Amino acid sequence: MKIKLGGYGVLKxxxxxxxxxREIDIAESKPIKDIIKEMNIPDGMVMLISVxxxxxxxxxxxxxxxxxKLIPPISGG
Amino acid sequence: xxxxxxxxxxxxxSKGKITTENLSEDLIKNYVGGRGFAARLLYDELKPGxxxxxxxxxxxxxxxxxxxxxxxxxxxxxxxxxxxxTGSYGDSNVGGMLAPEIKYAGYDxxxxxxxxxxxxxxxxxxxxxxxxxxxxxWGRGAITTEKMLKEDLGEQFQIATIGxxxxxxxxxxCISHDFGRQxxxxxxxxVMGSKNIKAIAIRGTxxxxxxxxxxxKKLSSDIIAIxxxxxxxxxxxxxxxxxxxxxxxxxxxxxxxNFQSGYFEDHKKISGDVMIKETIVTNKxxxxxxxxxxxxAKTRKNNRDYYVEGPEYETAAMIGGDCAIGNIHDLTYxxxxxxxxxxDTISGGSVIAFAMECYEKGIITDKDTxxxxxKFGDIDSFEKILRQIVNREGIGDLxxxxxxxxxxxxxxxSGKFAMEVKGLEISGYESRKAPAMLLSYMTCDIGGHHNRAxxxxxxxxxxxxxxxxxAPKVIELQHQRPIFDMLGCCRxxxxxxxxxxxxxSQVLTAATGIKFTLDDLIKASxxxxxxxxxxxxxxxxxxxxKVDYPxxxxxxxxxxxxxxxxxxxxxxxxxxLLDEYYExxxxxxxxxxxxxxxxxxxx
Amino acid sequence: MKLVAxxxxxxxxxxxxxxxxLVHFDEANPKKAALYIDAKFPEPGxxxxxxxxxxxxxxxxxxxxxxxxxxxxxxxxINAEKCTGCGECVEACPxxxxxxxxxxxxxIKCDLCKECIPVCxxxxxxxxxxxxxxxxxx
Numbered sequence: 019m020k021i022k023l024g025g026y027g028v029l030k031x032x033x034x035x036x037x038x039x040r041e042i043d044i045a046e047s048k049p050i051k052d053i054i055k056e057m058n059i060p061d062g063m064v065m066l067i068s069v070x071x072x073x074x075x076x077x078x079x080x081x082x083x084x085x086x087k088l089i090p091p092i093s094g095g
Numbered sequence: 096x097x098x099x100x101x102x103x104x105x106x107x108x109s110k111g112k113i114t115t116e117n118l119s120e121d122l123i124k125n126y127v128g129g130r131g132f133a134a135r136l137l138y139d140e141l142k143p144g145x146x147x148x149x150x151x152x153x154x155x156x157x158x159x160x161x162x163x164x165x166x167x168x169x170x171x172x173x174x175x176x177x178x179x180x181t182g183s184y185g186d187s188n189v190g191g192m193l194a195p196e197i198k199y200a201g202y203d204x205x206x207x208x209x210x211x212x213x214x215x216x217x218x219x220x221x222x223x224x225x226x227x228x229x230x231x232x233w234g235r236g237a238i239t240t241e242k243m244l245k246e247d248l249g250e251q252f253q254i255a256t257i258g259x260x261x262x263x264x265x266x267x268x269c270i271s272h273d274f275g276r277q278x279x280x281x282x283x284x285x286v287m288g289s290k291n292i293k294a295i296a297i298r299g300t301x302x303x304x305x306x307x308x309x310x311x312k313k314l315s316s317d318i319i320a321i322x323x324x325x326x327x328x329x330x331x332x333x334x335x336x337x338x339x340x341x342x343x344x345x346x347x348x349x350x351x352x353n354f355q356s357g358y359f360e361d362h363k364k365i366s367g368d369v370m371i372k373e374t375i376v377t378n379k380x381x382x383x384x385x386x387x388x389x390x391x392a393k394t395r396k397n398n399r400d401y402y403v404e405g406p407e408y409e410t411a412a413m414i415g416g417d418c419a420i421g422n423i424h425d426l427t428y429x430x431x432x433x434x435x436x437x438x439d440t441i442s443g444g445s446v447i448a449f450a451m452e453c454y455e456k457g458i459i460t461d462k463d464t465x466x467x468x469x470k471f472g473d474i475d476s477f478e479k480i481l482r483q484i485v486n487r488e489g490i491g492d493l494x495x496x497x498x499x500x501x502x503x504x505x506x507x508x509s510g511k512f513a514m515e516v517k518g519l520e521i522s523g524y525e526s527r528k529a530p531a532m533l534l535s536y537m538t539c540d541i542g543g544h545h546n547r548a549x550x551x552x553x554x555x556x557x558x559x560x561x562x563x564x565x566a567p568k569v570i571e572l573q574h575q576r577p578i579f580d581m582l583g584c585c586r587x588x589x590x591x592x593x594x595x596x597x598x599x600s601q602v603l604t605a606a607t608g609i610k611f612t613l614d615d616l617i618k619a620s621x622x623x624x625x626x627x628x629x630x631x632x633x634x635x636x637x638x639x640x641k642v643d644y645p646x647x648x649x650x651x652x653x654x655x656x657x658x659x660x661x662x663x664x665x666x667x668x669x670x671x672l673l674d675e676y677y678e679x680x681x682x683x684x685x686x687x688x689x690x691x692x693x694x695x696x697x698x
Numbered sequence: 699m700k701l702v703a704x705x706x707x708x709x710x711x712x713x714x715x716x717x718x719x720l721v722h723f724d725e726a727n728p729k730k731a732a733l734y735i736d737a738k739f740p741e742p743g744x745x746x747x748x749x750x751x752x753x754x755x756x757x758x759x760x761x762x763x764x765x766x767x768x769x770x771x772x773x774x775x776i777n778a779e780k781c782t783g784c785g786e787c788v789e790a791c792p793x794x795x796x797x798x799x800x801x802x803x804x805x806i807k808c809d810l811c812k813e814c815i816p817v818c819x820x821x822x823x824x825x826x827x828x829x830x831x832x833x834x835x836x
Contacts, residue, residue: 026326027593028556037324062555065342068326089326091342093549093590098726164726165716192712199727238740250737251729274739300800302725312720316817319713323819332709332820376743378820380711385819387709391743402740 019044021080023053025064025088032059036087050086051076065091097306098160098606099123100198103136104224106217108290109150109209113224118203123609125697127616128159129194130186130580131623132204133175137184138626140206143633147179147282148264148289150210156197156255156295157204159583163195163303163382165315166602167322167594168585170195170382172255172272177634178281179266179289180442180497181518181542184630185281186580188546189255190381190389191273193297194583196253200299211291214262216244219297229293234259236435237271238403244296255295258437260485261288265495267442267520271434275379275389275404279439281519281541306608314602319385322592328386331591332378334367335388336408341366343412347659348525348532348551351416352471353448354514354648357525358657361421365411369423379404384585386592394427403431406440412523413444418451419471429477436485441544442497445520447480449498449513450490458507463490511647516543517631527649528662529554531565534672537643538569540627548572549590562668566675574620581620622696625688629698632687640673640686699771699810699825701733703747707820710737710745714814714823721813722806730799732808747822750795750808756787765807772828773810781805 024039025032034040044053050067054076066089067074080086096118103116126135133155145151157173172194178185197205200221207217211226214233218225232240237258244254254272261268261284268284269277278284305311322328330338340362343349347357363369370390379389391404406415406426414420414429433440453459454469461468465488467479483491493501498520502513514521519542526533531550539547553568554561575596579586582603588594600613632638645664653663677684681692688698712735715728723730736746757765757774764780765787767773783803788796797806815823 028552060555060558062342062346063552065339066326066330071326087326089330091552092327092330092336092339093587165713165720167713195728199729242740274743300727300729302719302723302727302730302801304725308720308724312717316717319817319819328819377745378709379743379745380709382711383713383716384709384711385713385817387711387820389709391739393743400741402743 019047019080019082021083022085023088024086025090027090029059029063029088029090032057033088039085039087044080047079047081049077049079050074053080054088059088063090064088097304097608098164099128100158100200100202102202103204103206104202104219105206105208106224106226107209108207108211108215108226108292111226125619125622127581127619128203129157129171129173129583130175130577131619133157133173133186134184134623134626134630136204136206137175137177138630141177145177147177147182147286150208150290152177152286152289154207154283154286154290155204158194158197159581160603160607161599162583163198164305164606165312166383166584167315167319167588168381168384169583170384171580171583171585172197172278173580174270174278174283176283176286178519178541179285180282183517183634184627185283185541187269187278187280187283188580189270189272189276189278190585191253191276192382193253193255193272195382196297196299198299198303199301200297201301205295207287207290207292210289214291214293216294216296217292218248219295221299221301232293233262237437238274238435240294241271241274244294248296249298252296252298257284257287257293258435260437261285262293263485263487263495264288265438265484265487266497267439267446268437269439271437273381275391275434276381277434277439279441280544284437305606307605310605311602314598314605318594318598322385322588322594325592327591331386331388331587333371335390337367337370337390337406337411339408340411343408343524345658346551346555347654347657348529349416350412350523350525352419353417353445353452353512354521354525355452356656357527357654357659359416359419359421361419362416364421365406365415365423365426373423374427376402381585386587388587392427394424394431396424396428401428401431403427403434405430405434409523410440410444413441413448417444417448418477420474420477421472422474425474429474432478432481436481438481438485441522442520443481445514446484446494446498446501447477449501449509450480450494452512453505453509458505458509459490465489511651514543514646514648516645517642519543521646524551525654525659526551526645527654527664528559528659530559530562530664530668530672531569533645533649533664534565534569534676535572537645537669537673538573538676540624540631547576549576562671563675565672566679569676570679573624574617577623578616578620581616581623618696622698625692625696625698628686628688638685638687640684643673643686644669699773700752700828701749701808701810701823702826703749703822705745705747705822708735708745708747708822709820710735713817717813717817721811730797730801730806732797732806733795733814734797748793748795749823751793752808752810752828753792755790755792756796756807759786759790761786771810774807775809776804776807778804
């Protein structure tokens with residue numbers, strides 16, 4: 019199953035830029051949190067997940083063709 | 096002087112004398128504007144040792160070269176003075192519409208010196224500058240005063256005003272502007288009150304000219320178009336800074352019950368998504384901002400509607416978590432109280448949280464509070480103590496001095512949980528398991544504030560227990576972030592929308608016609624950082640690295656609950672962080688800039 | 699064509715006013731813009747975006763016939779050379795969108811350059827055909 023994955027801000031260092039999400043192939047659907055872990059992104063670095071421009075939670079199971087964008091924490095001021 | 100207002104407006108309140116001076120090229124090249132101008136002018140003009148609340152102190156209101164231009168977020172104003180909280184250089188930044196108006200009136204910096212003989216306000220309409228009687232407004236709330244002044248003078252006047260807290264010299268009084276924006280920190284409102292100045296009302300009708308307006312328009316239009324596509328634009332317009340509340344709790348970084356914990360069990364009742372459902376009326380932006388983070392809200396209490404901008408994340412953290420006010424309507428009301436009374440919600444929240452803990456421990460009793468049962472989570476006792484502080488009644492008179500002074504007087508080891516650095520109460524991040532964030536608070540030049548280096552994501556990225564290697568990142572941020580306070584625009588476009596830093600040097604060059612590279616700006620920022628350090632050294636009796644120590648709670652006590660439970664920094668780690676920091680800064684073991692560093696910076 | 703505004707979405711940032719003065723005068727000065735944001739604070743806490751709807755009242759009252767309708771899109775344009783700065787149009791404008799500034803006696807009026815539209819993040823401003831009904835306005 020193919021999905022697109024990218025990140026904003028510091029998360030680009032882990033998964034590349036969100037504007038140009040790279041295609042990855044996953045054998046079976048699994049919660050996004052597991053994919054985040056496999057990318058070696060430290061706990062807490064992802065604040066929000068956007069899938070096809072809609073906010074999803076960490077347990078979301080990606081579907082074929084999803085465009086997933088990871089958003090790091092905002093600074094609060 | 097292209098893009099700049101071109102003039103410093105000096106108002107001597109004691110003599111009633113009003114003069115203007117031209118900006119010098121040297122000041123522009125080395126200090127850029129805003130905070131840079133303020134630091135240089137205060138360092139040069141204040142005699143060492145002046146009492147911050149005496150007529151000898153000065154209050155500077157500074158715009159930056161980008162303020163008022165077609166640049167995203169170009170509405171930031173710096174208020175600066177010798178701080179009554181820290182006794183050193185202090186500044187605080189406010190959004191809204193003020194800095195643009197100062198520049199349209201033809202100025203870059205307004206200097207208030209001396210003291211007015213009676214309560215007064217400053218009236219500025221281009222060249223017409225007057226010190227006017229303010230009897231009518233004295234004693235009124237900040238929101239009320241702004242409303243009255245706009246009715247009296249016209250809605251195009253931009254107003255900066257203090258509330259009763261500033262009049263009563265509460266050490267953490269803020270300056271309010273634009274119905275919800277505050278220069279909250281370092282007691283700038285206290286200094287304004289000490290000068291008998293209730294408000295500044297300003298209207299400017301002049302144009303700012305630029306070297307290459309077409310290039311500026313292109314650069315800014317492109318940046319705005321890119322920013323609009325970033326998901327954080329939507330997030331900020333919907334929830335503002337409160338969108339980080341949940342995450343901060345998940346990281347155990349949310350100050351709770353006077354920093355006893357980093358996790359507030361009721362945080363989901365005060366987060367940004369709750370505000371959308373319960374309180375937000377309008378999304379409100381500062382000048383030129385495409386990502387409107389201001390959440391203008393309404394709550395109802397005692398059969399009355401209260402309108403207030405907020406709560407911001409910091410208010411949610413310092414009154415919500417730290418005082419355990421876990422209800423969005425109570426929190427919104429507390430925010431309104433602070434705004435109307437003219438109290439900084441960060442220091443105000445911290446002071447009341449400190450008092451709540453003192454009451455819990457029996458250090459403050461019913462006798463001190465006049466029978467008020469001061470409890471975490473209780474909005475009624477929060478309000479009563481806040482009013483005692485603002486009226487300087489009972490224990491409020493002592494609490495009005497801030498946690499450092501209050502703890503010194505109360506004793507019984509309360510200094511350990513007086514959550515301040517250099518006399519300024521720490522803002523909204525629990526930092527025992529975030530060494531870079533801890534170091535940021537320790538070394539922030541105005542005291543315990545997050546804005547110079549928001550480094551907690553760096554801790555998370557490279558390891559929250561790791562000490563080594565944190566200092567360079569903190570220093571990098573301490574140079575990058577204050578650039579925005581020098582330019583007179585908001586850093587959040589860069590922080591949240593990834594606007595590249597060199598956009599700012601390009602747009603500054605296009606506007607002023609003076610060649611500024613990004614390196615020039617970073618160098619200027621480092622110059623200012625070292626200058627404010629020299630200010631601190633000059634004002635300290637026995638200067639040592641101890642000025643940079645965090646409150647003992649951070650290295651003597653473990654976090655009580657939540658994801659960071661049981662974590663704690665050690666004294667050794669604190670010193671290790673400082674050793675590395677001083678070394679990378681070119682400072683000696685006590686934190687004094689070395690001669691070669693000063694030479695390098697032209698200081 | 700004319701501008702329409704959905705004021706409910708307005709955040710009061712003034713980027714529209716800012717770009718307007720920049721495009722028309724090469725200056726930064728929102729007080730020299732052809733639109734305005736009324737901020738109603740502290741209560742009820744709302745913004746109102748004041749824009750020209752090209753109703754043509756200004757043209758109909760101008761004693762010098764200095765304001766004329768552009769054929770291709772129905773937008774009313776001031777001929778600065780003919781304008782004497784008498785202020786009749788400013789007075790008569792039903793929406794209060796003929797702006798006066800000390801730099802010039804010629805009022806500032808929306809010429810539908812459309813530059814304000816894309817800078818607005820919340821998409822307050824958009825374009826609309828001028829319908830026949832507008833013409834029936836006095």
